[in-house]
Amino acid sequence: MTETLSQSTMLSDALVILGAAGIVIPVFHRFRITPVIGFIMIGLLVGPFGLGRLVPQAPWLYHVTITEPEALEPFAEFGIVLLLFTIGLELSFNRLWAMRRLVFGLGALELLIIGALLALVLSMTGLETTPAFALGFALALSSTAIVLPISGTSSPVGRAALSMLLFEDIAIVPIIFVLGALAPYAQSEGWEGLVGTLWQGLLVVVALLVVGRMLLPRLFAQAARTKSPELFLAASLLVVMGASLATAATGLSPIVGALIAGLLIAETEYHGEVEGIIEPFKGLALGIFLITVGMSIDLAKVWAQAGSIALAVLGVLVLKAIVTSVLLRLMGARRSTAAETGVLMASPSETTLIVLSAATAALLIDRDTAQFWQIVTALGLTVTPLLARLGRTVARRVEPVPEIDEGSGTAPRVIVIGIGRVGRLVADMLEVHGKPYIAIDSDADMIERARRKGYQATFGDAGRGNALDRLGINTAPAVILTMDEPVLAQRLTSKLRKEHPDLPIIVRARDLAHATRLYRAGASHAVPETLESSLQLSEAVLVDLGVAMGPVIASIHEKRDEFRALLQSEAALDHRPKLRTGAQDLG
Known part of the structure; x- marks a missing residue:
């Protein structure tokens, strides 16, 4: 009886998730808004702090709410793994080399300065140095999934945003690597355990790089010869999960392995096919992760801490916008481009939530602090499209556009x-x-x-x-x-x-x-x-x-x-x- 009830609960939750995906993705696509925002809002609505509160008074709500949030955690983690895998797929050495000045100059300065300033501000509020730096660099990240569809990659704003986002995508590797290495030994085993995890992890990473370069082209060539999409998908998932398990076995985070797998496949001629075949699974799994983020937002706590949350959101947005704009001006960008890019890049990222999860697992940040900043991040993600409009308005104000040529005194044209x-x-x-x-x-x-x-x-x-x-x-x-x-x-x-x-x-x-x-x-x-x-x-x-x-x-x-x-x-x-x-x- 209990097993039947559990299966019924799983089917009900699955129906809610698939229904949410079926509604959120087309509706938000229609209005050219990223589904990231929609999934967070759905999680907020159907989670235990949303309509889930009302199930005892209205039992019929059971069928449109998530009743076992804990059961979604493995799927949410899988979504994170696939997200980091696809980030790796987007990074190639040729692309990085062509934009090396912007990526490793502007991008590095933007992340390091903003991360350090946020860490300084957080440490002044009473947070210890190490957690402050972990949280500061998490909040310094910006959303690739939301910003690039808004800005594109061909305009001056789009190119500047792309260069910074590329470096942030690269920086996720050492950030997650360090947090993953700290996780098992944050409280007890100290530097000996940390050093052991680091050398074992580095050994596994080197082995993955060597073995991957030799085997992956052959593996995907064989899968391509069969002309079977199912086999191609199976090979892709095999590589992702194998690399993730290999890094997890040494004590590192599994998403380190996923990133490395993506980077390796990006250097093969099959990366486009792999990216296309993984995309639907990544979108749905990432959607589940974002739904769990929305479910973690307790509206009662938001209301109780409304002033602190609003101040935190505003502080992060203003600091990031100012630093990014100033750096762009120093790099020679126009005032309008610098202003618009700065405002657009001001919100945190969906990967901020990943780094927060890794820092919490490493016992660097307690769960209450992590939940507070999860709420701040979720709200920051939600207002990103509004920031894009604000950025365009600010750009027009700080640098008036060219005057319209007068038609008087000219020949008909x-x-x-x-x-x-x-x-x-x-x-x-x-x-x-x-x-x-x-x-x-x-x-x-x-x-x-x-x-x-x-x-x-x-x-x-x-x-x-x-x-x-x-x-x-x-x-x-x-x-x-x-x-x-x-x-x-x-x-x-x-x-x-x-x-x-x-x-x-x-x-x-x-x-x-x-x-x-x-x-x-x-x-x-x-x-x-x-x-x-x-x-x-x-x-x-x-x-x-x-x-x-x-x-x-x-x-x-x-x-x-x-x-x-x-x-x-x-x-x-x-x-x-x-x-x-x-x-x-x-x-």
């Missing part, structure tokens, strides 16, 4: 709205044929890059104020909308057509349906990307088949005109007055 990939190509063609133009974009970094490459570009929001009036829209021969934002393009087209009835408006469209809506909004020409790619494919095929270029180009133009006429007629039909029905008249 085409206005290109958006200076991304498509906008630059349009500008190139206008330049080739001697047609003057001016491009406008609301992304200051995009404007800066375009100007460095010689494009006539200026900052401004075409949808607001009199930005286009200053550029001389009243005398412009045409306006070209190149942005990949369908709703904004449609809204701006409608506004331009109302204000300038005779102005040629050429708009980039996603597809035929979007082109129809743009014609309805008043576009002179809407160019669907899907149609143009189809026509170019047809042209290439026909030429390769031996058809003369002249007839091919003529037929392509004919087909384009045919589609354009069809779209315009559909848009016109949509504008016909609707006949009122009897039911409408009665209504």
